[in-house]
Amino acid sequence: RREDRQKVQYGVAGFLGAIVWIGIFSFCMVDWATVVSNSLGVPVAVAGLTVLAAGTSVPDLLSSVIVAKQGEGDMAVSSSIGSNIFDVLVGLPLPWLCFTIVEQEKVVVKAESLGASLLVLIFMLVVVICSIKLANWRM
Helix, strand or coil: CCCCHHHHHHHHHHHHHHHHHHHHHHHHHHHHHHHHHHHHCCCHHHHHHHHHHHHHHHHHHHHHHHHHHCCCHHHHHHHHHHHHHHHHHHHCHHHHHHHHHHHCCCCCCCCCCHHHHHHHHHHHHHHHHHHHHHCCCCC
């Protein structure tokens, strides 16, 4: 048995509590963004994407600034790049995969420029990796 078992239990309870609060605040944020966008006459999709962009970018910015101030510039850059790659490779497809498994339906993505967006994303990923390699950063 671990001597600090009670600390681990508090940690697990705190983590689960944080997940519950994130769910509650996310629900409220979506509802509030819908109300505000309808009040201002802004399309809900535009407001949603704006709130989503700000909600994912601000924490990345803060964490990158904190580690950069601690002298870990490489970590700051890799955090900002890695989180965006994770969002695109896991954050988008995982909900679609869950929906497909549960509902037994395909998720149809209607976007005329999806192919071009994917090419730009792949190009930028290659540029970042090549830049890191050429700058002799450790990978």
